[in-house]
Every structure is written in structure tokens, then in C-alpha cells.
Amino acid sequence: MHHSQSMQDMPDEGMAITVHGILLGFDFGTKRIGVAVGNSISCTARPLTTLHGEHNGQRFAAIGELIREWEPSALVVGLPSHDDGTPHELTRLCRRFAQRLKGRFDLPTILVDERYTSTAASSQLNEMGVRGIKQKPLLDQVAAQQILQAYFDEPAIEQIP
Template sequence: METVLGFDFGLKRIGVAVGNTLIQQAQPLMVIREATNDGKFAAIASLLEQWRPARCIVGLPLHPDGVEHEMTLRCRRFANQLQGRFGIPVELVDERYSSAVITARRGETIDDQAAAIILQQYFDQHVES
């Protein structure tokens, strides 16, 4: 069994979810709202220390037709920074429509729940039962 953290990266907020490969169920964990990159990575360092995940999953936003855009590049950079700073494996998961699913349900985007959808997509597509 491995613990896995999922991230919904945004410029203002980063949604975080947690799950494990045994039950393969993602749960919203928290939203990081630090104003600076140093603050964001300090919060992430604390989460990594607490949860000790085997890997991290980062949502990769794409246009509906699969074309990359500015936030795609920022998310790739964030994923590279996670792996480089903390030495933990990071995988990217197509997050098209994850925030839209939450928006349709709640009327607003909830970042930690979007992270849970991203992480659940990873479990559904990549983890063997």
C-alpha cells in the first residue's frame, strides 16, 4: 500500500487530496493559500512530512482538444519543482473538466475537491486492483 497526494495547481491556491493504493479512494485534504512560492512549498513540505507519500499526482490542464496552454506549462513547472525539491516521484494526470465537475455540483470551484477528482482519475487509470 502506498499513500499518494494529489495537487490541483493554481496561481492563487493549490488544492490537495490524499489517497492510497489499497482502497484507491481520493479524499479532499486542504487548500494551500500561501501568497509566496516559499510559503506554498513550506506548506507542501509539511504535508509531505506528515503523509510521507510514495508519489505525488499533479493535474495537467489542457484545452478540450488536448492542446496545451499557459497553465499547462505552469503545472509542468510545478510538478518539476516538486520532484526536484523533494525527490519524490511526480506524475501528471489530464485534468480536463475536473474543476468543471465541481463547479457544476457546487456552483463554485473547490480546489481540494478538484484535487480529489484528479487523484481519483489517477487511481482509476493507473492502479491495479
């Protein structure tokens, strides 16, 4: 493959979607949304914040603030499913959330398989000495960090059209 050929010319079955710049990662939940920020140059992500509140208006206003502040080039949303990969109720809600993000902010919105990220988030906090009930406020944003890290380690396959 000569150098002028980019990823864009490759067939798109299971194609990695690579985005450059700053990315915001989201761990969607009906009660809370964890948010992380990452950078494609260093390929690292860090927890940013957890958004509380169940009203979409509040949530999207808060996300809008973060987007203004960080000016990300893409948004990454963790897509949960059962361990065997079959979707459940939250899978549908996450997809809808990702579609709304794309519709409202018009940024590339990428879905990442998050089946193993919340377990990873919890063990990462354990390693940092944050245990039990103290994990609660941090868990969502660390899960978002894991989602973003999973994307950096193995760029996602699915993008919201």
C-alpha cells in the same frame, strides 16, 4: 505472461505508472493549490486542504509539512489543457510546479490529464448540496481529489523524469 514479469518489463509507450501506498494529489493554480490524499489500496481519494498564498516559499513549506505528515510514496499533479488537448499558459506553469516538486522532495511525480476534473468537482459539490459561492473554498481540494481519483481509475502515463 508469467507471474514474475511485472509492469516494469513492459514497453513504456503509454505505460501505466502504478504506485503503491499513500499519494498526494495537487490541483495547481496561481492563487491556490488544492490538495487531496489518496490510498492505492482502497483506490479512493479525499479532499485534504487548499493552500493559499502566491509565494513559492510559503507554498513549498506548506507542501513540505504535508509530505512530512502523510509520507506519500508519490505526488500526482493535474495537468490542465484546452479541451482539444493543446497546452495553454497554465499547462506550462503546472509542469514547472511538478518539476519543482520532484526536485525538492525527490518523490515520483506523476502528471494526470485534468481537462474534465474541475467540472466534475463542481457537480460533486452540487450533489453534496454545496452550491454557488460556498463551493469556492472547497473547489480546489475537491478538484485535487478528482485528479487523484482519475489517476486511480486509469493510472497516469507521464512521469517527471
